[in-house]
Amino acid sequence: MKALIIAAGQGKRLRPIGDTKPLVTLLGLGLIERVILTAKKSGIKEFCIVTGYNGEKIREKLSDGKKYGVNIQYVKNDLWTKGNAFSILKARDHFKESFVLLMADHNYDHRILNELLKTKIEKDECILCVDKNPGDHLNINDATKVRTVDHRIDIIGKDLSDYNCIDTGIFICNPIIFDVLEESITKGDEGLSGGIKILAERHKMRYMSLGDNFWIDVDDKTDRKNAEILICNKLKKDTDGPVSKILNRPISLRITKLLLKTGITPNQISVLSTVIGLVGASFFFSGEYFYLILGGILIHIHSIVDGCDGEVARLKLRQTKYGGWLDSVLDRYVDAAIVLGLAYGYWSITGDTTIWIIGFFALIGTFLNSYTADKYDSIFRNGDMAKRSKFRMGRDVRLLLITIGALTNQILIILIILAVISNFEAIRRLIVFRNKLDDDKQTMNSEFIN
Amino acid sequence: MKALIIAAGQGKRLRPIGDTKPLVTLLGLGLIERVILTAKKSGIKEFCIVTGYNGEKIREKLSDGKKYGVNIQYVKNDLWTKGNAFSILKARDHFKESFVLLMADHNYDHRILNELLKTKIEKDECILCVDKNPGDHLNINDATKVRTVDHRIDIIGKDLSDYNCIDTGIFICNPIIFDVLEESITKGDEGLSGGIKILAERHKMRYMSLGDNFWIDVDDKTDRKNAEILICNKLKKDTDGPVSKILNRPISLRITKLLLKTGITPNQISVLSTVIGLVGASFFFSGEYFYLILGGILIHIHSIVDGCDGEVARLKLRQTKYGGWLDSVLDRYVDAAIVLGLAYGYWSITGDTTIWIIGFFALIGTFLNSYTADKYDSIFRNGDMAKRSKFRMGRDVRLLLITIGALTNQILIILIILAVISNFEAIRRLIVFRNKLDDDKQTMNSEFIN
Numbered sequence: 001m002k003a004l005i006i007a008a009g010q011g012k013r014l015r016p017i018g019d020t021k022p023l024v025t026l027l028g029l030g031l032i033e034r035v036i037l038t039a040k041k042s043g044i045k046e047f048c049i050v051t052g053y054n055g056e057k058i059r060e061k062l063s064d065g066k067k068y069g070v071n072i073q074y075v076k077n078d079l080w081t082k083g084n085a086f087s088i089l090k091a092r093d094h095f096k097e098s099f100v101l102l103m104a105d106h107n108y109d110h111r112i113l114n115e116l117l118k119t120k121i122e123k124d125e126c127i128l129c130v131d132k133n134p135g136d137h138l139n140i141n142d143a144t145k146v147r148t149v150d151h152r153i154d155i156i157g158k159d160l161s162d163y164n165c166i167d168t169g170i171f172i173c174n175p176i177i178f179d180v181l182e183e184s185i186t187k188g189d190e191g192l193s194g195g196i197k198i199l200a201e202r203h204k205m206r207y208m209s210l211g212d213n214f215w216i217d218v219d220d221k222t223d224r225k226n227a228e229i230l231i232c233n234k235l236k237k238d239t240d241g242p243v244s245k246i247l248n249r250p251i252s253l254r255i256t257k258l259l260l261k262t263g264i265t266p267n268q269i270s271v272l273s274t275v276i277g278l279v280g281a282s283f284f285f286s287g288e289y290f291y292l293i294l295g296g297i298l299i300h301i302h303s304i305v306d307g308c309d310g311e312v313a314r315l316k317l318r319q320t321k322y323g324g325w326l327d328s329v330l331d332r333y334v335d336a337a338i339v340l341g342l343a344y345g346y347w348s349i350t351g352d353t354t355i356w357i358i359g360f361f362a363l364i365g366t367f368l369n370s371y372t373a374d375k376y377d378s379i380f381r382n383g384d385m386a387k388r389s390k391f392r393m394g395r396d397v398r399l400l401l402i403t404i405g406a407l408t409n410q411i412l413i414i415l416i417i418l419a420v421i422s423n424f425e426a427i428r429r430l431i432v433f434r435n436k437l438d439d440d441k442q443t444m445n446s447e448f449i450n
Numbered sequence: 451m452k453a454l455i456i457a458a459g460q461g462k463r464l465r466p467i468g469d470t471k472p473l474v475t476l477l478g479l480g481l482i483e484r485v486i487l488t489a490k491k492s493g494i495k496e497f498c499i500v501t502g503y504n505g506e507k508i509r510e511k512l513s514d515g516k517k518y519g520v521n522i523q524y525v526k527n528d529l530w531t532k533g534n535a536f537s538i539l540k541a542r543d544h545f546k547e548s549f550v551l552l553m554a555d556h557n558y559d560h561r562i563l564n565e566l567l568k569t570k571i572e573k574d575e576c577i578l579c580v581d582k583n584p585g586d587h588l589n590i591n592d593a594t595k596v597r598t599v600d601h602r603i604d605i606i607g608k609d610l611s612d613y614n615c616i617d618t619g620i621f622i623c624n625p626i627i628f629d630v631l632e633e634s635i636t637k638g639d640e641g642l643s644g645g646i647k648i649l650a651e652r653h654k655m656r657y658m659s660l661g662d663n664f665w666i667d668v669d670d671k672t673d674r675k676n677a678e679i680l681i682c683n684k685l686k687k688d689t690d691g692p693v694s695k696i697l698n699r700p701i702s703l704r705i706t707k708l709l710l711k712t713g714i715t716p717n718q719i720s721v722l723s724t725v726i727g728l729v730g731a732s733f734f735f736s737g738e739y740f741y742l743i744l745g746g747i748l749i750h751i752h753s754i755v756d757g758c759d760g761e762v763a764r765l766k767l768r769q770t771k772y773g774g775w776l777d778s779v780l781d782r783y784v785d786a787a788i789v790l791g792l793a794y795g796y797w798s799i800t801g802d803t804t805i806w807i808i809g810f811f812a813l814i815g816t817f818l819n820s821y822t823a824d825k826y827d828s829i830f831r832n833g834d835m836a837k838r839s840k841f842r843m844g845r846d847v848r849l850l851l852i853t854i855g856a857l858t859n860q861i862l863i864i865l866i867i868l869a870v871i872s873n874f875e876a877i878r879r880l881i882v883f884r885n886k887l888d889d890d891k892q893t894m895n896s897e898f899i900n
Binding site: 322325326328329332333336339340343344347353356357359360363364367368370371372426429430433434 | 772775776778779782783786789790793794797803806807809810813814817818820821822876879880883884
């Protein structure tokens with residue numbers, strides 16, 4: 001399915017932070033870039049953008065879309081000072097079948113479009129996504145109000161007093177929209193709502209509720225601030241362990257916001273984080289308390305920065321399988337270097353060789369925790385993600401234990417603790433999963449991996 | 451969808467190996483148990499079985515189906531000495547919608563039914579799965595021949611001279627089948643083919659080709675032998691490494707056939723294999739050449755037996771997610787014990803502590819190989835599985851290297867080789883996947899795992 005994006009307006013209220021509204025940045029990406037990349041997450045790769053005010057700047061920035069992995073065509077609307085019905089009508093020749101209609105300044109959770117695209121639509125209908133529980137951040141005076149009846153929209157308008165939800169500006173349209181917009185313009189209404197009103201009168205305007213997913217119309221500086229908060233809140237993952245949640249995530253988010261300005265890629269951050277971790281581990285080889293402290297501090301910094309690669313990737317809508325893979329493998333090398341460094345350092349100071357055996361067990365346990373966490377993820381991939389968090393004696397906790405051990409010069413004790421709890425956790429998971437996986441004892445997709 | 455299984459006939463030719471044909475065992479399972487569990491793999495959980503000769507023995511064995519995770523109802527056909535049209539008609543009241551029709555003595559690849567269930571069927575049609583390239587094992591005189599035209603069956607019969615494929619006895623039927631069978635009986639034909647003939651005349655009998663998937667009608671001892679070979683050939687996996695393919699799999703298959711007779715479960719075999727591996731590793735702790743040889747031999751036995759759990763599970767159609775998980779985690783513990791044993795043994799003999807660092811690297815590399823193999827599997831889960839084999843410096847090769855090192859008393863060299871190639875392989879995978887995963891740089895399902 002193709003998408004039509006309206007990016008013709010002037011956006012006066014955003015002028016203080018940017019002359020061309022669709023290019024005003026939000027967490028490292030222009031507003032319209034976010035709209036494109038979010039739609040791409042739902043599988044949309046063909047875009048038609050209607051430009052007006054500062055159109056050439058938008059075309060210059062986005063070009064043919066190749067850098068986003070999509071294809072972009074442009075339509076010019078010289079009547080951009082008039083209502084947006086003119087913008088949509090300009091794109092008429094590009095849409096012979098049903099299409100997605102989006103606003104360049106509206107940011108939204110990609111799951112909304114996923115849901116919308118699953119909905120079946122008749123040739124003479126359009127569907128609008130509506131917000132039944134608008135957040136406090138919404139400027140209600142500015143919003144387009146909607147009243148629904150059954151599964152359809154009854155009436156729409158800015159000055160509606162009796163309404164039950166808000167227009168989010170996310171549509172699936174059929175070419176019928178062009179006909180009703182023309183009809184509406186002849187009646188004197190030059191806005192998109194005018195056409196929607198006509199469809200609503202014919203009982204041909206359906207709605208879909210966006211549920212708990214966020215959307216926001218970015219019209220001024222305050223909106224942008226609110227959008228930042230909404231999007232950043234999404235970064236807190238269900239799988240975050242307690243240390244990550246309380247200690248690391250709030251700090252890594254701040255660092256991430258700084259990193260967004262530098263243009264550094266997520267994979268570069270993964271490598272940077274690894275280097276910090278390896279330098280930290282290399283201090284452990286000395287075994288002397290002073291270097292243990294330095295190493296411990298660096299390991300904690302590594303633990304924080306390790307969250308930034310994923311955050312930058314998600315904020316820039318650039319998550320990749322390779323990125324996740326790289327991060328995981330590099331983390332395993334840091335884990336190994338830490339245990340090796342601690343064992344070597346302790347041995348070189350004390351000459352006690354039992355530390356090697358303890359170190360081995362700590363390494364086995366550490367690896368098995370990551371190994372089973374991954375296995376768990378892949379088994380429950382499409383299952384209830386909330387279940388997952390319970391079983392994570394995660395890397396965040398392990399690294400904090402190591403930092404504490406280094407800062408207190410208790411290498412032997414910390415390696416014993418690590419060896420015991422990580423192996424205990426691995427075996428506990430075996431038992432827990434036995435019960436969990438009992439339900440689907442015979443499944444065709446499972447395979448023995450040797 | 452429900453399935454109807456015809457299990458009424460006497461099966462005289464199988465008498466030498468069992469009086470009740472559907473219960474004659476094939477690789478540890480009764481023929482009809484295989485039919486039920488294979489259909490279950492395609493999602494069928496409701497069965498109706500028509501019994502005749504020795505029906506009470508079948509009911510006693512299968513009971514209500516709970517032990518297979520399905521539900522079984524029975525219909526008795528006292529006219530089992532007559533044609534099988536009577537058996538099908540007996541089940542008439544149980545089927546008001548389209549259903550799968552299977553023969554108790556036909557074994558088949560579950561992918562056939564998967565494909566068949568995807569096919570759309572009209573209310574007045576039936577579909578028969580046919581074999582266009584029957585194997586040498588087929589007794590052509592005994593087979594029901596089929597001639598197809600376009601997408602439908604033109605004519606069917608045992609004595610057809612002009613045919614282009616063979617009836618596999620796997621159907622999707624609509625209740626119309628009962629009407630045509632009655633009609634056919636009044637015409638004097640008491641076989642299922644009689645009804646199919648009538649549908650074929652009406653141009654309402656379609657066919658689906660089974661492609662490369664196997665099926666076999668088990669009527670005598672030779673058929674059973676052939677079925678064993680066909681099913682065992684399926685156990686050779688694309689992901690098998692060279693050592694597994696050439697050295698281990700042929701031996702493990704023999705052991706598996708013995709194990710099938712004992713009733714041991716796949717998970718019990720996993721534990722047994724782990725115990726063998728751990729005992730082998732414990733010999734390594736001594737460091738003396740004699741014990742190294744013993745350990746090396748046990749590790750090779752472990753490597754072979756490690757394939758049996760999956761084989762037994764697949765042959766008994768009892769693969770479980772938990773089984774795969776348990777096997778993987780236990781294998782990691784054996785891997786760790788082996789490296790720890792080798793390092794400790796060498797250190798206790800020579801007093802050379804560099805072996806600990808080499809051992810650490812060998813352990814890291816070994817783990818990362820398993821870790822990335824799993825990641826690779828989960829990334830390419832639905833992709834081209836053939837691609838996968840290229841990237842496996844698998845466990846089979848590693849264990850053989852260890853056995854060779856132990857038998858030749860070259861612990862230091864073997865640990866260095868293991869450390870170098872396993873870490874080289876881990877890093878090589880990072881590079882290979884960078885190129886492989888470049889194609890889908892932005893995917894919605896990917897996630898950063900921290």
